Amino acid sequence: MNNIKIAVIIPAFNEEKNISKVVENINKIKRSHGFDITPIVINDCSTDDTFKVALSCGCIVLNLPVNLGIGGAVQTGYKYALRNNFDIAIQVDGDGQHPAEEIPKLINPIFNGDADIVIGSRFIEKTGFQSSNIRRVGINYFRYIHQFLVHVQFTDSTSGFRAINRKALVIVNDYYPDEYPEPEAIILFAFNGLKIMEVPVEMKERQGGVSSIGTVSGIYYMIKVTLAIFFTYMRLKSKKI
Amino acid sequence: MERIQIIAIATSIAFLLYIGRLIIRGRLREEYAIVWIVCTIFLIAFSLWRNGLEVMSHLFGIYQAPNLVFTAAIFALMIYLLHLSVVISKLQEQNKTLAQEIAIIKQKIEEESKTN
Numbered sequence: 527m528n529n530i531k532i533a534v535i536i537p538a539f540n541e542e543k544n545i546s547k548v549v550e551n552i553n554k555i556k557r558s559h560g561f562d563i564t565p566i567v568i569n570d571c572s573t574d575d576t577f578k579v580a581l582s583c584g585c586i587v588l589n590l591p592v593n594l595g596i597g598g599a600v601q602t603g604y605k606y607a608l609r610n611n612f613d614i615a616i617q618v619d620g621d622g623q624h625p626a627e628e629i630p631k632l633i634n635p636i637f638n639g640d641a642d643i644v645i646g647s648r649f650i651e652k653t654g655f656q657s658s659n660i661r662r663v664g665i666n667y668f669r670y671i672h673q674f675l676v677h678v679q680f681t682d683s684t685s686g687f688r689a690i691n692r693k694a695l696v697i698v699n700d701y702y703p704d705e706y707p708e709p710e711a712i713i714l715f716a717f718n719g720l721k722i723m724e725v726p727v728e729m730k731e732r733q734g735g736v737s738s739i740g741t742v743s744g745i746y747y748m749i750k751v752t753l754a755i756f757f758t759y760m761r762l763k764s765k766k767i
Numbered sequence: 768m769e770r771i772q773i774i775a776i777a778t779s780i781a782f783l784l785y786i787g788r789l790i791i792r793g794r795l796r797e798e799y800a801i802v803w804i805v806c807t808i809f810l811i812a813f814s815l816w817r818n819g820l821e822v823m824s825h826l827f828g829i830y831q832a833p834n835l836v837f838t839a840a841i842f843a844l845m846i847y848l849l850h851l852s853v854v855i856s857k858l859q860e861q862n863k864t865l866a867q868e869i870a871i872i873k874q875k876i877e878e879e880s881k882t883n
Contacts, residue, residue, distance in 0.1 A: 568870070588870040594863055602867040609871070704863070 532563045532633065533612040535603030537596055538620030539570040542579045548618065549583040551626035559630060566606060567620070570599040576620075596686075597707035601698060608695045616689040623655070624687040628727040632689040641723035643715050644689045647682035654728030660744050667748060668709045668755075675759050676716035680724055683709045687727060694720055703754055706747055710754045717762040775814040783807045799854075802847055 534552050538545050549565050556563040567580040571593040580587045588602055600617055607615040614636055618624045628646060635641040648654055649665070656662075661684070668683045686708055690698070697718050703710040715722055786803050789795035813819050824832040 586874060588874050590866050590870045592862065592866050594866055598863050598867065602870055605867055606871050606874075 530562060530614065530637070531612045532561055533603065533607040533610075533615045534563055534565045534629070535600060535607065535615055535617050536565060536567045536620045537570060537599035537603065537617070538567055538572065538576050538580065539593070539596075539599070540572045540574045540576060541620040542572070542574045542576045544622045545576055545580050545620055546583050548620060548622055548626070549580070549585050552618070552629070555626045555629055561630075561633075563629075564612070566603050568599045568603050570594060570596075595705050597702055597704040600686075600707065601702040604690075604695055604698045604702065608692075608699050612695075613692055614689055615695055617686055619686050623729050623731070625728065625730060628687070629689075631725050631727060632687070635723050635725065636689055636691050640721070642691050642693050642720035643722045645680065645682065645685055645712075645722065645724045646687035646727035646729075647680070647685055647724040648727060648729045649681040650724060650726035651728075653726075655731045657729075664744065664748055668751070671752065671755060672709070672712060672716075675755070676713060678712075678716060678722065680712060680722075682724065683712055687729070690715075694718075703758070706751050706754075709751050710758055713755055713758050714762070717759075769817075772814050772817065776811055779807050779810045779814065802843075802850075806843065 536545070536548060541548075545567060549567065552563060552565045555561065565583075565585040566588065567576075567583075567585055568588045569577045569580060569590060571590050577587060577589055586606075588606060590599060590602060594602070603617075604615055614633055616629060616632060618626070618629075624646065632644045632646055635644050648656060657665075665682060665684055669679055669681070672683060673679050684706075688708075694715060697714065697720075698711070701714070703714075712722065783804065786795065786800055786807070790797060790800055820832045820835065824830075824835045827835060829835045829838075
């Protein structure tokens with residue numbers, strides 16, 4: 527178990543207040559569990575001191591020269607992980623919403639070969655921070671879309687707290703959605719025949735910074751993701767035939 | 768030749784020359800200039816051939832000749848805008864890949880300079 531290399535990918539945009547805490551918590555897990563975990567911060571062209579703060583934590587920092595958005599930033603981390611021979615990549619938000627203590631829950635199913643992708647869901651046991659009402663409406667909506675298209679139900683398809691193995695890394699190296707990538711990535715994984723599993727985790731309310739999704743852009747989010755899911759579905763379907 | 772014909776032809780030729788200048792100076796790529804050059808040639812052709820518009824409208828079964836101009840022009844613009852969106856999408860994709868490569872390479876260089 528100790529020779530398995532794990533990358534923790536932390537996309538960060540203006541997270542100077544949270545980033546050191548997030549990295550520190552991951553390092554704590556590394557010490558207490560003896561995992562070979564490497565935190566990798568992707569600074570998505572922040573306008574504050576995120577880059578300097580992350581560097582001072584002593585972790586690997588990938589500094590994007592232009593702002594790519596969450597999907598592009600996370601994909602940078604995936605590309606890095608694939609090239610540097612990591613076996614598992616975990617995505618953790620830079621704002622402290624995803625507690626590092628829950629990481630073992632995400633990687634155990636991959637260790638045991640039960641899943642290729644593990645998604646941390648806050649709605650299975652309904653403990654911890656439960657998100658805003660509007661977001662929950664969106665999550666329910668995506669549940670039906672996923673059920674309809676790939677016949678799998680997810681309780682928390684917008685969760686960015688996930689672990690993926692090398693098989694999935696090869697796929698996201700080639701293509702990963704730009705904006706709001708989480709629900710669309712599920713279609714991508716399911717269509718490539720990867721096993722996706724949800725595990726219950728407890729999330730926290732963001733410690734600072736601003737959510738990537740406001741109330742007004744929530745509707746844009748749903749339309750955009752619906753279109754993206756539909757076209758990804760069509761693309762993958764035509765490839766298979 | 769009537770006055771309006773002369774004005775139209777002169778404007779079209781000036782436009783054509785301006786496009787030529789942009790291409791020579793490297794500010795416009797030839798593939799994006801084609802559509803403009805073709806449009807200008809159409810304008811010149813119909814300026815010279817005054818009855819052309821009536822004849823064409825009749826051919827398409829349009830009662831009022833100016834409607835043909837509007838329909839054709841709007842359609843051409845829409846197609847060209849779509850083409851531009853495709854170009855931008857491609858650029859955005861390339862830009863993203865480049866940014867990611869730069870970030871990964873920069874990190875590698877810094878790591879190597881640290882160990883040396």
